[in-house]
Amino acid sequence: MPMLCCFLLAFFPATAWAAEPPTMASAVLRTAWALLVVAGLILALYGLSKKKLFQGRISGNAIKIIELRPLQPKSTLALVEVRGREYLLGISTGGIHLLADLAGDASTQHKDFPTLLAEQE
Structure with a gap:
């Protein structure tokens, strides 16, 4: 088992060096995707918090x-x-x-x- 770990640790940096650098378009798409995910989470949390905050305060339609x-x-x-x-x-x-x-x-x-x-x- 230790031999396998040493082999994997020695092999993975070589594959990382062999990878191509990301292009500008892929970096922009990844950034836009991350921004959309974060904005969606913020909106979802905002909606849930408003629902929870006003749930007990509105008691009826009097x-x-x-x-x-x-x-x-x-x-x-x-x-x-x-x-x-x-x-x-x-x-x-x-x-x-x-x-x-x-x-x-x-x-x-x-x-x-x-x-x-x-x-x-």
Whole structure:
């Protein structure tokens, strides 16, 4: 067995010296392939981490944003449904304010946003 190891160690450097040097095209292809593999691994890890991070935080569908309507650069009207009740909210840099509770009126269930807004004025 030691003789075989000595023979293999003596033989392999000779085969390495006999190998042709890689061409520029093969070096570029190997580098591109390695870059694609690394980028793919990074994207896969990113996707898995986002899935794991947000898995426990999102508990259900109790709050639904029906429509957002920007009024000015820093203020928005939002029509939001929370557990079957609809609310009209004003969102600005000063905070979030309840403008109207639309759940008490049964006729508002099938109206569109502009009609609801006109009724509240």
